[in-house]
Amino acid sequence: MARNPVELAGATPGPSFEITMDGRAVPVLPGQSIAAALWSAGILAWRTTRVNGRPRGAFCGIGSCFDCLATVNGAPNQRACLVPARPGDLVTTQEGHGRADLAV
Amino acid sequence: MPTSPSEQPVPPVPPEYDLAIVGAGPAGLAAAVTAADLGMSVVVLDAAAAPGGQYYRHPAPGLGAARPEALHHGWAVFADLVRRLDRHIGTGRVRHLVNHHVWTVERGGSTAWTAHAVTGPDGPGQGRAAVTSRALLLATGSYERQLPFPGWTLPGVVGAGGAQAMLKSGLVLPGRRIVVAGSGPLLLAVAGSLAAAGATVPAVVEAAGYAGYAKNPRTLAANPGKLLEGAVHGAALLRHGLRPRTRSAVTEAHGTDRVEAVTVSRLDRDWRPVPGTGRRIACDALAVGHGLVPQLELATGLGCATHRTPDGTYALVLDDRQRTSVPGVWAAGEAGGVGGAQLALTEGELAALTIAAVSRSAGRPDARRAVALRRTRSRLRAFAAVMAAAHRPGPGWPGWLSDDTDVCRCEEVSAGEVRAAVADLGAHDARTVKLFTRAGMGWCQGRMCGPAVDCLAGAGTDPGADSSADACTDAGAGPDRRPLSCPVPLAALSEPAALPGRAGLPAITEEP
Numbered sequence: 001m002a003r004n005p006v007e008l009a010g011a012t013p014g015p016s017f018e019i020t021m022d023g024r025a026v027p028v029l030p031g032q033s034i035a036a037a038l039w040s041a042g043i044l045a046w047r048t049t050r051v052n053g054r055p056r057g058a059f060c061g062i063g064s065c066f067d068c069l070a071t072v073n074g075a076p077n078q079r080a081c082l083v084p085a086r087p088g089d090l091v092t093t094q095e096g097h098g099r100a101d102l103a104v
Numbered sequence: 105m106p107t108s109p110s111e112q113p114v115p116p117v118p119p120e121y122d123l124a125i126v127g128a129g130p131a132g133l134a135a136a137v138t139a140a141d142l143g144m145s146v147v148v149l150d151a152a153a154a155p156g157g158q159y160y161r162h163p164a165p166g167l168g169a170a171r172p173e174a175l176h177h178g179w180a181v182f183a184d185l186v187r188r189l190d191r192h193i194g195t196g197r198v199r200h201l202v203n204h205h206v207w208t209v210e211r212g213g214s215t216a217w218t219a220h221a222v223t224g225p226d227g228p229g230q231g232r233a234a235v236t237s238r239a240l241l242l243a244t245g246s247y248e249r250q251l252p253f254p255g256w257t258l259p260g261v262v263g264a265g266g267a268q269a270m271l272k273s274g275l276v277l278p279g280r281r282i283v284v285a286g287s288g289p290l291l292l293a294v295a296g297s298l299a300a301a302g303a304t305v306p307a308v309v310e311a312a313g314y315a316g317y318a319k320n321p322r323t324l325a326a327n328p329g330k331l332l333e334g335a336v337h338g339a340a341l342l343r344h345g346l347r348p349r350t351r352s353a354v355t356e357a358h359g360t361d362r363v364e365a366v367t368v369s370r371l372d373r374d375w376r377p378v379p380g381t382g383r384r385i386a387c388d389a390l391a392v393g394h395g396l397v398p399q400l401e402l403a404t405g406l407g408c409a410t411h412r413t414p415d416g417t418y419a420l421v422l423d424d425r426q427r428t429s430v431p432g433v434w435a436a437g438e439a440g441g442v443g444g445a446q447l448a449l450t451e452g453e454l455a456a457l458t459i460a461a462v463s464r465s466a467g468r469p470d471a472r473r474a475v476a477l478r479r480t481r482s483r484l485r486a487f488a489a490v491m492a493a494a495h496r497p498g499p500g501w502p503g504w505l506s507d508d509t510d511v512c513r514c515e516e517v518s519a520g521e522v523r524a525a526v527a528d529l530g531a532h533d534a535r536t537v538k539l540f541t542r543a544g545m546g547w548c549q550g551r552m553c554g555p556a557v558d559c560l561a562g563a564g565t566d567p568g569a570d571s572s573a574d575a576c577t578d579a580g581a582g583p584d585r586r587p588l589s590c591p592v593p594l595a596a597l598s599e600p601a602a603l604p605g606r607a608g609l610p611a612i613t614e615e616p
Contacts, residue, residue, distance in 0.1 A: 002174075005275035005301040009163060010170035029275070031164025036274025044259035044278065044362055044389075051516040055361055057259045058278075059513070059552075061266030062158055063151070063590075064247040066547030067513060078226035081270070084153070084164075 129157020131437030134452030255357030279389030316494025375498025443488030514546020
C-alpha cells in the first residue's frame, strides 16, 4: 500500500528546486506545475476573487475553469495548473483581476 | 484607383498536410498513427506538453515515474500508440505540435482548413501558429460537468477529474482525507486512485444508483469488458473498505477559508434532498463531479450539427464514418458523446480509415477492419447511452442550492440572482440569464456553470414545483457557443503567424 503518490508511481524525481509563494519557500519536483507544487506544500488558494475577495485555487486541474489564476513573476492571470514551475519563480497571491497596477 | 501590389490575388498554396488532428488523447493518437500507417501526412495539435490527453495524462519525465501504469488502466495500449507515433515522427510523416492550443479553425477554400493556435503556457512569451490541411479531425475530448452546492467554491473543493488530473501529472493530492462525490463511473476510478495514492477516502457519494444499468441487460451482456471494468473499480474500492453511498449527495461544504467538512444528504428519486437526512463528514478536501461534457466550440464554430445525449449534454452528430455534418470535418471520441477511452480509440482509428478512403495520397484501408471497428463502436455507444441515462442529473438537484450559493464561479453570480432573472425578468435560457446577470461571461466562458444555469433557466419560475417535467435535460437552446476556445493574448495576435496564402483573398497589409 503506497503512502503517497510519489511512492505509488515508483518515482525517483531529479533534484528538487524552490519557488516562493508570497515569500515562502516552496519545494518543487522537476516537471510539476505551479499548482502541483503549491498543493504538495498544503497551499490550496493563491488568488482572491474580484467581487467578494474570496480565496481560490485549482479546481478543474486541466485549464478549463480558470479558478487557479496566479501572478507569476509579476505577470497576472496565469493558469497555475498548466504553467510548469521553474527554479526561482516568484508566485504572489493575485488580488482580483491582478491588474491593480494599471489603475488610473 | 491604382492597385497596389497587395490587392493582386494571391495564388493558392496547397495545404501543408493531408490531415490535421486537434487533440492528442486516445482518439487523436489512434487516428494519427492509423492515418500515417496509410501514408498520409499528419499534423497533431495539442495543448499539453506530452501526448495522452486527459485519460493518459502522466507525470513529466523529470518526475522519473518508474510505474506510471499504477495510475492508469490500459497503459500498455498507450505505450504502444506512443511507440508508433514516435516512429512516424521520426520519418517525418507525423508532426506533433505540443503546447499548441487551437483557438479557431477557418475554412480556406473548398478543401483546406487552417487551424490557428496559441503556443506555449500562459504568461509572457506566448506565440501563435497556423497550419493548413486537406482534412480536419476534431478529437477535442471533454471536461467535467459540475452542479453547484453551498460551499463548492471553498479551497479544497476540487473537480473529481481535477483531483485525478493533478494526481496523474503532478503526483499530488489536495488533502489527506478526501470525500469523493457526484455522479458517474469516473467517481469509482477517482476514489480508487486517491486511496491507492495514500489518501483516506471517508465516503464515495453517488447521486444516482447503479440500478439504471440493469434496465438494459442486453447492452450490458454485449459489453462484458465494461462490466469487468466496473467490477475492477468496485473491487479496488472494497479493498480500501469503500462502499459507495448511492442516492446521496454532498449538499453543503463547510469551512471558512478551506473545506473542513461536508454534509451528505439522502436524495429522493428526483435528486431532491430528503429533509433530516444530512450527516456531517469531516474532511480536508472534496473531489466532486457529475460526468463529462463534450468540448465542442471548434466544431460548433464550423457549423457542425449537434444532438442531445441521454444525460442532457450536447454532442456532435456523426455518421458511421465519423463524419460531422460539415464536409471535410471528422470527429472522434468524447466530442461525439462521452463514452470512454476504448470508444475513443475505436473511433479515432475508424475516422482515420474513412479519411484515408477519400484521400488521394493514402493507401487502401482495410475494409474488413472498418467493419469490425463499426461493430465495436455501436456496442460501446449503446453502453455509453445506458451510462448517460443512468447518471442523468435529476430535476430536483436545485433543491440543494441556497439563494446565496454562487452558481457562476468566475463572475460570482448567485443562485438567487439567476432565479430572479428567470422569475422576474423572464429569462428562459442560459443566454438571456447571461445578459441579465453575467453568469457564464467570465474566464471559463460558462464551462463550469453552463449546465447548472441551463437547468435553472429551463426550470421555469418555480424550480421546486414540477418534478415530472425534466427541466434540466429539456432545457437549453443548443450547445454553448464560444468564439474562441481559449484566451488569445493580443500580444500573440500582434505577431504574424506563418499564414498560408489563400486563393482569392488579398493579403492583409497596413495602408500607409
